[in-house]
Amino acid sequence: MMPQAFHDAKLLWLFGGVLFLLYVATLIGRWAKQRRKGEASRATVENVNARIRAWWKMCAIFAAAILLGRIGSLVLFGLISFLALREYMTLVPTRRGDHRTLFWSFFVIMPLQYCLIGLQWYVFFTILVPSLVFVFVPTSIAIAGDTASFLERAAKIQSGIMVCAYCLSYAPALLMLSIPGYEGRDARLLLYLVIVDQMSGVLQFVWDKLIGKNKIAWRVSPHKTWEGSFGGVLSATALGTALWWATPFTPLQSAGMAFTICVLGFCGSLVICAIKRDIGIKDFGMVIERHGGILDRIDSLCFAAPIFFQLVRYYFVP
Amino acid sequence: MNGGVHPFASLLAAVARGITGVQVQWAGCEPDEKQRIYFANHTSHLDFVVLWSALPSDLRAHTRPVAAQDYWESSAVRRYVVTNVFNAVLVQRGAMAQAKTPEEARFAARALIEQMAAALGEQYSLILFPEGTRGNGEKVGEFRAGLYYLALRRPDVELVPAYLENMNRILPKGEVLPVPMLSLLTFGKPIQVEQGEEKEAFLERAREAVGSLRRIGSA
Numbered sequence: 001m002m003p004q005a006f007h008d009a010k011l012l013w014l015f016g017g018v019l020f021l022l023y024v025a026t027l028i029g030r031w032a033k034q035r036r037k038g039e040a041s042r043a044t045v046e047n048v049n050a051r052i053r054a055w056w057k058m059c060a061i062f063a064a065a066i067l068l069g070r071i072g073s074l075v076l077f078g079l080i081s082f083l084a085l086r087e088y089m090t091l092v093p094t095r096r097g098d099h100r101t102l103f104w105s106f107f108v109i110m111p112l113q114y115c116l117i118g119l120q121w122y123v124f125f126t127i128l129v130p131s132l133v134f135v136f137v138p139t140s141i142a143i144a145g146d147t148a149s150f151l152e153r154a155a156k157i158q159s160g161i162m163v164c165a166y167c168l169s170y171a172p173a174l175l176m177l178s179i180p181g182y183e184g185r186d187a188r189l190l191l192y193l194v195i196v197d198q199m200s201g202v203l204q205f206v207w208d209k210l211i212g213k214n215k216i217a218w219r220v221s222p223h224k225t226w227e228g229s230f231g232g233v234l235s236a237t238a239l240g241t242a243l244w245w246a247t248p249f250t251p252l253q254s255a256g257m258a259f260t261i262c263v264l265g266f267c268g269s270l271v272i273c274a275i276k277r278d279i280g281i282k283d284f285g286m287v288i289e290r291h292g293g294i295l296d297r298i299d300s301l302c303f304a305a306p307i308f309f310q311l312v313r314y315y316f317v318p
Numbered sequence: 319m320n321g322g323v324h325p326f327a328s329l330l331a332a333v334a335r336g337i338t339g340v341q342v343q344w345a346g347c348e349p350d351e352k353q354r355i356y357f358a359n360h361t362s363h364l365d366f367v368v369l370w371s372a373l374p375s376d377l378r379a380h381t382r383p384v385a386a387q388d389y390w391e392s393s394a395v396r397r398y399v400v401t402n403v404f405n406a407v408l409v410q411r412g413a414m415a416q417a418k419t420p421e422e423a424r425f426a427a428r429a430l431i432e433q434m435a436a437a438l439g440e441q442y443s444l445i446l447f448p449e450g451t452r453g454n455g456e457k458v459g460e461f462r463a464g465l466y467y468l469a470l471r472r473p474d475v476e477l478v479p480a481y482l483e484n485m486n487r488i489l490p491k492g493e494v495l496p497v498p499m500l501s502l503l504t505f506g507k508p509i510q511v512e513q514g515e516e517k518e519a520f521l522e523r524a525r526e527a528v529g530s531l532r533r534i535g536s537a
Contacts, residue, residue, distance in 0.1 A: 082498075086339070090500040096454070096490055102497040 011066070011188050014246050018059060018195060025052050044209070054297055055198065062194070066187045070175045071118065073190070077172040078114040083294045085110060085164035091279055092156050097146030101137055101157060109133055110165040117169055120176045129166035134158060163272075163302050164295075170305035177309075179316045182248045192247050193261060193308055196240040197301050200262040201269065203239075204232025221273040233262040248316055257311065261304045268303030272296070322379040324403045331371030331378075334364050338488055339500040342372040345531065346507025347478060349374050353443050354476045356381075356505075357465055359528050360447035361455040361486035364496070369445055369480060370404070372503050381443045384434065386411045386450075407437040411450055411462075431467045438472055448524065455486030458529045461521040469511045469520075479506040479524065481531035504531040 029049040061080075065073040089102060109129070116125035138154040171193060175186045208228030216224045240258020244251040272295060358369060366383045373381055383400075387408040390400040400406040409430055417423035438444060448461040469477055484501040509527050511520050
């Protein structure tokens with residue numbers, strides 16, 4: 001399995017490009033840190049540097065996943081799901097009566113979701129969470145017998161599993177698609193999704209800083225502006241279009257796909273921001289700093305992955 | 319054997335740290351060779367193991383938990399874990415409450431304090447949960463008097479408050495399967511019995527010293 005990745009020159013180009021970008025970004029980050037002035041700009045620089053560090057880690061994980069092939073990717077994404085769900089459940093208030101439901105979420109539902117992808121059992125993996133788990137969670141809470149804020153608790157756990165396990169699992173599921181003329185090249189598609197999604201986040205951040213004026217929802221996220229979001233989505237779409245050679249898409253199709261990924265990613269980070277505000281996680285996020293932040297990095301990916309997968313499957317898999 | 323630590327204890331500690339992802343903060347003191355009594359809130363069976371595992375490994379060999387005899391001697395596995403693996407000090411809880419006369423109660427209390435003082439000896443530190451039982455995590459319960467009398471009996475030993483957060487969500491009372499949420503452990507500033515301080519006042523102060531280390535508001 002391992003040599004396959006090495007024989008794929010375009011994949012190596014794509015990955016090499018990412019490493020090069022990251023290296024440049026790290027250098028710029030260091031330079032900016034040295035000539036930082038003022039508390040506000042220092043905070044911005046620190047924020048960016050933290051992101052860059054996280055991407056290096058993500059890159060390492062990705063490289064490992066690609067080298068290990070399909071199973072490796074599944075295991076690694078499963079691990080990310082686990083950490084994200086752990087972060088989410090820690091932050092979202094639950095009650096004593098949720099204990100067993102939570103145990104099942106971590107140790108049965110989530111592993112099962114990834115196993116089904118590994119088995120390429122398409123129908124089961126797409127319906128497991130929306131239909132079966134949707135019924136299982138409230139039932140199991142009801143059996144525990146505590147009805148205080150019942151609906152709220154059920155919804156919180158369902159959303160957690162949905163976002164952290166189900167949605168994210170669509171990313172490695174890209175590797176089970178068999179696109180004619182693109183066999184064994186699926187890793188590129190996964191990398192394409194992640195690059196466009198992450199770059200969209202960065203570019204939105206950059207455009208926000210450069211020309212951002214009109215806030216979208218300052219109560220939810222004080223930084224997100226209409227100008228920044230448009231700029232970010234459009235420039236990341238341009239980047240995605242320029243990467244068409246690594247995908248089974250034509251440049252125009254690639255533009256459409258990248259645009260979809262960017263818009264959905266935007267929705268994802270806005271929604272996760274709103275959840276964080278709701279549970280007052282900003283402070284908590286600082287408290288658990290060492291473990292925190294995984295959800296912040298993958299929020300946009302979680303929202304973009306399922307639709308991207310379905311679009312590719314609908315249009316490119318006969 | 320690792321400096322007197324049972325290998326199984328190190329294993330359990332590693333597992334507990336993995337499950338709880340515990341983040342340790344020494345907010346009021348640093349890890350030290352000094353003899354100490356760590357006293358903390360109690361909501362889960364994981365409490366002791368996690369607190370113990372948060373200590374540097376050279377201190378672990380000299381740190382013993384204080385555990386309730388009635389609970390931990392009720393089965394062979396429990397007894398093995400607590401006495402052989404963790405070298406715990408097993409105490410009889412509620413002996414004073416069960417005593418029929420004040421005389422008996424005083425006698426039982428003195429025996430208990432002497433037992434813990436002896437367990438401290440010249441080199442050991444203790445981990446104590448002065449609530450005496452596992453709470454639901456909402457607030458720190460009333461402290462039993464043992465901490466006060468032990469502090470008077472051994473004024474040379476430092477009293478270090480600690481707060482364990484989220485343990486009740488990871489492994490609450492009555493459950494055997496843990497949910498791997500994240501947790502926090504904060505060590506506070508050592509306290510001592512002030513000159514002429516009454517039992518109730520000291521116990522309340524100690525309880526507040528533990529409760530004030532809480533970093534996240536109640537759910």
